[in-house]
Amino acid sequence: MKFQFDSLADFMHMDGHGVFVWTAYGLVYGILIYLTVSPLIQKKNFLKQQKKWQQIQKDSSNL
Amino acid sequence: MNWQWFHRLGSPRWFYEKTTVWLPWLMLSAWGLLLIGGIWGLGFAPEDVKQRNSFRILYIHAPVAYISMSCYYIMAISGAVGLIWKMKLPFMVMKACAPIGLGLTIVVLATGSIWGKPTWGTWWEWDARLTSYLILSFLYLGAIALQQAFQNRDTADKASAILALVGTVNIPIIYKSVDWWYTLHQPATLKIVGKSTIDPSMLYPLFVMIIGFYLFFTLVLILHTRTEILRRESRTQWVKELVLANNSGKGEGASS
Numbered sequence: 001m002k003f004q005f006d007s008l009a010d011f012m013h014m015d016g017h018g019v020f021v022w023t024a025y026g027l028v029y030g031i032l033i034y035l036t037v038s039p040l041i042q043k044k045n046f047l048k049q050q051k052k053w054q055q056i057q058k059d060s061s062n063l
Numbered sequence: 064m065n066w067q068w069f070h071r072l073g074s075p076r077w078f079y080e081k082t083t084v085w086l087p088w089l090m091l092s093a094w095g096l097l098l099i100g101g102i103w104g105l106g107f108a109p110e111d112v113k114q115r116n117s118f119r120i121l122y123i124h125a126p127v128a129y130i131s132m133s134c135y136y137i138m139a140i141s142g143a144v145g146l147i148w149k150m151k152l153p154f155m156v157m158k159a160c161a162p163i164g165l166g167l168t169i170v171v172l173a174t175g176s177i178w179g180k181p182t183w184g185t186w187w188e189w190d191a192r193l194t195s196y197l198i199l200s201f202l203y204l205g206a207i208a209l210q211q212a213f214q215n216r217d218t219a220d221k222a223s224a225i226l227a228l229v230g231t232v233n234i235p236i237i238y239k240s241v242d243w244w245y246t247l248h249q250p251a252t253l254k255i256v257g258k259s260t261i262d263p264s265m266l267y268p269l270f271v272m273i274i275g276f277y278l279f280f281t282l283v284l285i286l287h288t289r290t291e292i293l294r295r296e297s298r299t300q301w302v303k304e305l306v307l308a309n310n311s312g313k314g315e316g317a318s319s
Contacts, residue, residue, distance in 0.1 A: 001107050001264075011106060014116035020181050021119050024174040025105065028123040031170050032097065032279065035163060036090075039286040046293050050306040 073150035075292040076301050082285045089282040096275030103268035111265075120178040122269060124171060126276040128196075131167035132234055134160050134280060135199065138206065139231045142224030152288075154220040155295060157227065159287035161206040163280070168200035183247060191244035195237045202230040216295075 005011040012018050071077050104122030111118035138160035145153035175193070176186045187193065206223045213219035241250045261269070296302045 003106050004108070004110060005106065014119075017116040017119075017181055020117055020177050021105070024120045024177045025101065025123060027173055027177075028127065028170050029097075029101070031166050035166050035283045036094075036279075036286065039283070039290045042290045043293060046290065046297075047306055047309050050297060050302075051309075054303070054306060 073148070073152045075152050075155065075296055076299075078152055079289055079292050082289060086282070086285065089278060089285070093275060093278035093282045096271055097279060100268050100271035100275050103271060108265050108268050109262075114182050117178060117181045120174055122272045124174040124178060125269070126273045127167050127174070128171045129273065130276050130280040131164055131171055131199065132237065133277075134164040134167060134284075135202070135227070135234055136231065137284070138164065139224075139227040142220075142227040145220060146224050151295070152292075154224070155291040156284070156288050157220070157224060158210055159284055159291050161203050161210065161223070163283055163287060165200060165203040165207065168196070168203060172197065172200060188247050190247040191240040192237065192248035195233060195240050198233055199230075199237060202226070202233065205230075 005014075012022070014021055100122065104119055108119065108122070110116055138157050141153040141156040141160070144150060145157060172193075175196075179188070180186055205226055209223045209226055210219050213222060241248050293302055293305075
């Protein structure tokens with residue numbers, strides 16, 4: 001198994017197909033990252049919001 | 064027969080606790096394989112004689128297309144299980160499938176279009192495969208819209224489950240479209256029955272990507288289902304305790 005390109009510039013250019021290949025890969029990995037990170041952010045926000053709720057309920061029961 | 068396992072499978076809390084242990088491993092293996100396979104496909108797989116370097120898009124296009132269709136089956140099957148046994152968890156899985164599936168179909172349509180330009184000379188053609196696949200992305204969109212259209216959660220779940228079940232007709236059509244209507248899209252490269260039309264040096268990275276993408280799909284489906292579980296179970300004692308435990312640890316890995 002060997003690297004198929006002579007130089008980094010060659011790797012980026014890919015005989016003129018580089019634009020297509022790199023755009024496609026960039027898009028895919030972008031969406032993969034989004035699909036992985038978005039539920040984690042939502043979960044964090046949920047926990048923050050619930051914490052506030054619990055605080056409010058505690059405060060109101062102390063009154 | 065002991066059906067305890069089946070009922071346990073329907074418990075959101077059981078699912079949430081089990082998957083907490085699995086997640087780090089899934090995250091590591093899925094992303095590890097996706098990175099290895101991606102680099103292999105981009106730089107080390109040999110160039111295709113006809114399609115030249117643009118064929119490298121195969122490594123991201125085909126595996127995502129497989130999982131986007133598997134995702135639809137899982138959405139429909141969990142919808143059916145939810146309807147028949149009136150279990151909570153399957154409906155949550157079903158709801159989690161829709162945005163993932165939509166994201167994946169967008170990826171497949173976009174990469175296919177980008178691949179089509181240098182290979183076919185066009186971004187889009189009303190070819191049988193492309194058209195039936197576009198319908199798949201509309202079905203996911205419909206499932207998301209239905210979930211949001213109803214105030215009542217039960218009604219929303221039932222309506223989406225029925226839509227998902229009806230839409231399954233489309234999957235075999237997508238799969239067979241390249242054989243039934245031989246227009247533009249190339250026939251399948253990998254065949255379950257018969258010999259595949261691809262050289263091993265190009266096949267191995269494809270295998271790595273397929274396994275990587277299936278692990279990835281399992282990972283994100285679990286992540287999205289867990290968020291949905293927390294939302295729907297927010298009034299239960301165990302979620303309240305989870306929130307409390309997470310606060311006392313100040314977010315220092317108290318729970319992932």
